[in-house]
Amino acid sequence: MRVTARKTVKNKKVKGTYRSAVKKTREAISNKDFKTASEWLKKSIKALDKAVQKKVLKKNTGSRYKSRLNKSVKNIAK
16 A cells, blocks of 8 residues: 555656646647747656656657647747
């Protein structure tokens, strides 16, 4: 039970980190702010990679998130 509680706390921290980064990236994309979106994209990719590394997310899920965010940021650059 104690191990589960420890892992739950760790997983929630990692999840919160990547979710907030992705959320801020999406907000910047919806505001059509390329500079801010690209900054947050870097942070999101880093957070998603950490989540995959810690096995909070599966590898393909992390890749899908990164790909979709990257595509959206590139679209507002045009």
